[in-house]
Amino acid sequence: MNEAAHSPHVLYLYWNDHMQEPSVISSADLALIRDFIPGKEPILSRCKSGPRKSKVYSVAETSLRGNERIYLNECVDSNWISSKGPFVRRFEEQFAQQAGCEFAVACANGTAALHLALATLGIGPGDEVILPTFTMIATANAVRYTGATVKLVDAEPKYLNIDVEQLEAAITPQTKAIIAVHTYGHPAPMHRLQRIARERNLHLIEDAAEAHGAEILGQRVGSFGVAGTFSFYGNKIVTTGEGGMVTTNNRQFADLARRLCNHAFHPEQHFWHEFVGFNYRMTNLQAAVGLAQTERFDEIVNARRRVRTWYDKQLKLIPGIQTPLESNDCKCVFWMYSVRIDSKFGCSSHELRTLLAQRGIETRSFFVPMHLQPIYYNQFRGRRFPVAEDLCRSGFYLPTHESLEESDIEWIVQQIADIHGEQMGRSR
Numbered sequence: 472m473n474e475a476a477h478s479p480h481v482l483y484l485y486w487n488d489h490m491q492e493p494s495v496i497s498s499a500d501l502a503l504i505r506d507f508i509p510g511k512e513p514i515l516s517r518c519k520s521g522p523r524k525s526k527v528y529s530v531a532e533t534s535l536r537g538n539e540r541i542y543l544n545e546c547v548d549s550n551w552i553s554s555k556g557p558f559v560r561r562f563e564e565q566f567a568q569q570a571g572c573e574f575a576v577a578c579a580n581g582t583a584a585l586h587l588a589l590a591t592l593g594i595g596p597g598d599e600v601i602l603p604t605f606t607m608i609a610t611a612n613a614v615r616y617t618g619a620t621v622k623l624v625d626a627e628p629k630y631l632n633i634d635v636e637q638l639e640a641a642i643t644p645q646t647k648a649i650i651a652v653h654t655y656g657h658p659a660p661m662h663r664l665q666r667i668a669r670e671r672n673l674h675l676i677e678d679a680a681e682a683h684g685a686e687i688l689g690q691r692v693g694s695f696g697v698a699g700t701f702s703f704y705g706n707k708i709v710t711t712g713e714g715g716m717v718t719t720n721n722r723q724f725a726d727l728a729r730r731l732c733n734h735a736f737h738p739e740q741h742f743w744h745e746f747v748g749f750n751y752r753m754t755n756l757q758a759a760v761g762l763a764q765t766e767r768f769d770e771i772v773n774a775r776r777r778v779r780t781w782y783d784k785q786l787k788l789i790p791g792i793q794t795p796l797e798s799n800d801c802k803c804v805f806w807m808y809s810v811r812i813d814s815k816f817g818c819s820s821h822e823l824r825t826l827l828a829q830r831g832i833e834t835r836s837f838f839v840p841m842h843l844q845p846i847y848y849n850q851f852r853g854r855r856f857p858v859a860e861d862l863c864r865s866g867f868y869l870p871t872h873e874s875l876e877e878s879d880i881e882w883i884v885q886q887i888a889d890i891h892g893e894q895m896g897r898s899r
């Protein structure tokens with residue numbers, strides 16, 4: 472980071488009149504992209520049989536099995552519930568350690584973490600930030616909040632992360648940063664991205680919202696870039712209900728991020744503000760839950776890896792389903808167990824999701840890529856990103872959480888096998 476990057480004039484919250492109106496795609500263009508426009512979510516019924524008879528399999532479930540209640544009681548007993556309470560610093564220290572980083576700054580959510588990281592780097596109007604089109608909307612919106620321009624590249628089809636060759640081709644003199652997203656818990660190719668960032672003098676940020684604990688050659692995600700950002704939303708691997716974290720090994724970056732997170736209060740002169748800061752603070756209550764969760768970090772991550780092994784073993788026997796791949800140098804965390812459906816299965820991914828919902832199994836479709844979103848469509852009009860589009864059409868994820876047993880997975884996969892059989896029977 473250089474001095475200029477910290478000058479206050481480049482901290483800029485993007486807003487204009489157009490953002491008060493919904494973004495519109497013309498009807499001719501809507502017809503072109505109709506395959507990607509999400510339909511209504513399938514209606515979830517209760518399971519008619521199996522280990523959860525009369526209940527449902529939610530796609531995600533929060534599990535508060537550690538010291539959450541004890542720490543929350545401490546907050547109430549001590550009367551410390553705001554961001555000034557002691558759990559915030561304890562959570563930051565414990566989380567930094569888990570991410571293999573020296574510093575961590577707790578904040579309100581994963582989107583705030585991304586915005587805070589970009590603002591700390593001084594990203595602003597006139598700058599370009601490259602990110603994958605196959606991501607959740609927060610990655611792109613955080614760039615937009617700064618007034619910088621979103622530049623998109625496609626995903627690669629094996630691990631669903633950013634396509635590095637396309638990324639290199641997209642760099643221009645205006646490019647200031649890359650955001651690598653560790654999609655669904657599979658690390659992006661950080662060593663290659665680090666080399667590009669070094670050679671082209673770009674900031675590298677990791678959006679690790681879905682990848683707490685994932686590793687490349689034993690190094691944890693969140694520790695490769697100048698900053699890593701995490702989400703602690705209720706469905707995430709570590710949760711605080713709502714919450715986020717910025718990790719870094721750069722003290723100067725950490726100090727500025729911490730200051731911007733708290734209205735940019737001057738450290739010595741109260742009510743004296745040299746930067747436009749934000750109120751992105753995390754409360755002591757959230758941090759109390761986060762600390763308890765982080766104490767069980769390895770247990771939580773291993774439980775998800777177990778769920779992955781059970782799904783892999785059972786799903787391999789069903790044609791037309793592609794299970795998630797794991798690169799040899801990586802340890803994925805399986806935030807969600809994702810599958811892709813091809814024509815050999817006998818029905819589309821959306822039809823399968825609907826039939827599973829009727830049997831009590833909730834699923835979630837893959838991202839709708841950024842270039843097809845109404846708010847970004849006109850900027851990328853006419854551009855195609857075929858891998859992301861194919862993923863959008865063919866992929867979804869299955870229930871993935873700590874409470875699932877092998878018998879649950881067997882039953883879920885049996886339902887998929889039965890649907891496959893019925894669909895193939897119908898098409899004969």
Ligand SMILES: Cc1ncc(COP(=O)(O)O)c(C=O)c1O
Pocket residue numbers: 580581582583606607609610652678680681701702703704714715
């Ligand atoms: C890849 C990615 N980035 C950012 C976010 C935003 O996190 P939050 O919902 O905590 O703001 C999410 C949330 O699901 C995400 O999946």
